[in-house]
Amino acid sequence: MNGKIIWTLAQKELRDALHNRWFLLYTIAFIGLSLALSYMSLAGAGIAGFAGFGRTAASLINLVLLIIPLMALTVGAQSLAHEQEQGTLAYLLAQPVTRVEVFIGKYLGLALSLLASLGLGFGIAGVVLALANGAGSPMAYISLVGQTFLLSLTMLSVGFLVSALTKRAGVAIGIGLFLWLTFVFLGDLGLMGTAITMRLPVEQLLWLSLLNPLQVFKMAAILDINATLDLLGPAGIYAMQEYGAQLRGVFLMLTALWILAPALAAYMRFRLRGDF
Amino acid sequence: MRLLSQARVAGSVLLLLLFSAFTLPLRASASGQVTPQTVAETTQCGHVSLQAMIDEAEAGDTLVVPAGTWQAPIRIDKPLTLEGQAWPVIRGDGSGNVVAITAPNVTLRGFVVAGSGKSLDREDSGIRVSAPNAVIENNRIEDALFGIYLERAADSVVRGNTILGMALPISRRGDGLKIFYSPNTLVEGNVMRDTRDAILWYSPYSVVRHNDFADGRYGLHLMQSDHHLIEENVFRNNSVGVYVMYGTSFELRRNLIAANRGPSGYGVGLKEASDVLMEGNRIVGNRAGVYSDSSPLRPNTTVTYRNNLFAYNEIGLEMLPNTQNNRFQENILLDNGEQVNVYGGGDLTRNEWAFDGRGNYWSDYAGFDANGDAIGDLPYISKSLFDSLIGVQPELRLFQLSPASDALDLAAKAFPLFAPQPRMSDPAPLTQPPALPPTPGLESPPTATNIVVAVAMVGVALTILAAGLRRSKRQRRAISAQPA
Structure with missing residues (x-):
């Protein structure tokens, strides 16, 4: 593995991201929506004479849950499949670079471009919030951005796996969108329905929902901002009492698992595939 | 007239104290004859007990107590005014009450009261008052199970005290302030931290004003x-x-x-x-x-x-x-x-x-x-369909802030069949x-x-983008070497 090669490939990926219309669209949408949200929550802060960062953060969490997985999944799903379709991947692999360098370079480049777009969205919204005295503690904001970045990495890994398993970019994006729908809506709605009909005990409900990396992000972000999960009712209170201080570790572990496992599987597939 | 002369005497006593109170514990009596009491040793050694001073005082006296540590338990069983100078400490040995006030018209002002027992059954307190018309003012109560406990102490005033609880789990803490069968009590400007409750039982017409009660x-x-x-x-x-x-x-x-x-x-x-x-x-x-x-x-x-x-x-x-x-x-x-x-x-x-x-x-x-x-x-x-759902099934609160819960409400609006x-x-x-x-x-x-x-966040984002766009020297050379 050669760090210089990886960095060169990552740079190429960053440049490609700037030319990728999907990516630009999502970034602009994210910046616009986070700005609008902070503006709306500021209207409230004026009334209260209070920083309403809790609620701003809550609506930001909601926004992040919608947009970031969409962005990371489509970008990830395109990564290998698109280049393979265009034939550039075969050209790249013919160069004196190893597959692991190509894979890591691509992943790093896309991760950095996601980080850049998060930085722009949160940063611009943050400036507006801070200027109007509506922001809360800076640490809470930073940790929210950090959690969001981790979430985007989980979805990027899943996107890479989809990309490694498909041949056409169109199919990969389609699967990516379906996965997005599942993570964001179908999974939770299904679990809600199950909880109502089966009368799931709180413990099972909690763990089933933690299978979804989006829920892990949500709980971790709420924990950072509120220091408790009371907001999430009995299941949240159960989690606090049962795991308490270990909860952060549990969330981090689950997130790491969701980042590493799909990425590793994607790499295995990428290494073994003959048609690239 | 008597009141006026008392005030004058008290004033002169106070002046006297200003000069001598740094080293000497004094007892000032305001009921006619003034008998400043001089003690050879400083109070830390416990040569003079605060209890002895109280026992010697007569009803209506004002005792000015100098700085130092005084041994508890203290019992005030006659109408007295105790004024602490430069925060004298009344320290208990970790059992029972630290200060017990059993007579009406007692004023306790300017003390640090610390070290009560830990029995919830006996309700061990920093300051326990069981007579009406007490004034508990500007004291600092630390390390006490119950901070200030008024029991059948009508018309009392609890003002400007700082009450810090014991570092115990909340179930074993006592009440920072307990006011029981004490109507017309004024609770004003107190600060309370890390205790269980501030509680008023059967104490009608009491006023609670300008206090700051937290972490209980x-x-x-x-x-x-x-x-x-x-x-x-x-x-x-x-x-x-x-x-x-x-x-x-x-x-x-x-x-x-x-x-x-x-x-x-x-x-x-x-x-x-x-x-x-x-x-x-x-x-x-x-x-x-x-x-x-x-x-x-x-x-x-x-x-x-x-x-x-x-x-x-x-x-x-x-x-x-x-x-x-x-x-x-x-x-x-x-x-x-x-x-x-x-x-x-x-x-x-x-x-x-x-x-x-x-x-x-x-x-x-x-x-x-x-x-x-x-x-x-x-x-x-x-x-809201989701809100109605969590009203009935609170565990679904787990899905709050999820887009799925918003989707439910959207569906309820779009298909009024489900409308709550x-x-x-x-x-x-x-x-x-x-x-x-x-x-x-x-x-x-x-x-x-x-x-x-x-701004730093925006900066990081721009740096990343710049790093992506900047070509290395070798790349630039390679590009410029290419035929146009």
Whole structure:
């Protein structure tokens, strides 16, 4: 593995991201929506004479849950499949670079471009919030951005796996969108329905929902901002009492698992595939 | 005349003390003859006991107690005024009460009281008063199970004290302030941290004003007690801010009630409380802003909420379906996770959600005001399928803030088949938030740091992009070497 090669490939990926219309669209949408949200929550802060960062953060969490997985999944799903379709991947692999360098370079480049777009969205919204005295503690904001970045990495890994398993970019994006729908809506709605009909005990409900990396992000972000999960009712209170201080570790572990496992599987597939 | 001469003598005694009190413990008697008592050793050695000074004093005397550590337990069994100079410490040995006041008309001022026992059964206290007309003022009570305990001490004053609890789990702590069968008590300007409750039982006509009670279980608990004014206090970081149980006639005005959390955390809890007026309070960031059960209980009384702010609570108003005859006027319900929740399902339609043609300001009001009278032309109706669901099945709260819960509400709007029943409706919602009176304890966040952090984020993003766009020297050379 050669760090210089990886960095060169990552740079190429960053440049490609700037030319990728999907990516630009999502970034602009994210910046616009986070700005609008902070503006709306500021209207409230004026009334209260209070920083309403809790609620701003809550609506930001909601926004992040919608947009970031969409962005990371489509970008990830395109990564290998698109280049393979265009034939550039075969050209790249013919160069004196190893597959692991190509894979890591691509992943790093896309991760950095996601980080850049998060930085722009949160940063611009943050400036507006801070200027109007509506922001809360800076640490809470930073940790929210950090959690969001981790979430985007989980979805990027899943996107890479989809990309490694498909041949056409169109199919990969389609699967990516379906996965997005599942993570964001179908999974939770299904679990809600199950909880109502089966009368799931709180413990099972909690763990089933933690299978979804989006829920892990949500709980971790709420924990950072509120220091408790009371907001999430009995299941949240159960989690606090049962795991308490270990909860952060549990969330981090689950997130790491969701980042590493799909990425590793994607790499295995990428290494073994003959048609690239 | 006698009073005047007493005051004069007391004044001269005080002057005298100013010169001599640094090293010498003195006893000053204000009842005619002045007998400054000189002691060879300093008080730390315990040569003079405070108890002995009290025993020698006569009723009505003023004892000025110099700095030093005095051995507890102390019993004050005659009307006396004890003034601490430069914070003398009365230290208990970790058992029983530290100071017990058993006579009426006792004033205790300017002491550090520390080291009570830990027995919840005996209710070991820092200062225990069991006679009327006591004045407990400007003391600092540390490491005491119960801080100040008034028991059958009517017409007393508890003012300007700092009460710090013991570092125990909350179930083994005592009450920082317990006022029991002591009507007409004034509780003013006290600061209380890390204790269990401040509680008033059977102590009608007591006033609680300008206090700051934080980090306990109940910020203030009113129990079986009537006619209270609760004014301009700060109740923060307790499990419950103010809990009013079983009583009549309460006024809560201009309090800041913030961040009271926990499984059953409320800003204000009302249980079988009648004739309540809440006005100008800021109720912010609690698990539930108000929890209301069977209030008002008495017929022909109301609970009135006027000009309060309910903001950023997880639930703004959490009410049992038995809540009726409540009156809501010119409140601001701002960005609560759930504005109104009917605990256990049902509705709150038997309350007046507007009065005199003025309703409340709801931050999620989606109507309009065509005639420009600052009152919305459509009623504010609280109905949400997801909120109704979590009213019945609270564990689904786990899905709060998920897009899936929003999708449910969207579906309920699109397909009225699933439309939930409205839980309340405000016929005259305000389109402009009404002005609020100031409350104590407001603070602004650190703006400069926030701006720096936010700008740094943009900076990081731009750096990454620049790093991606900048080609290395070798690449540039390679490109320029290419034929055009």
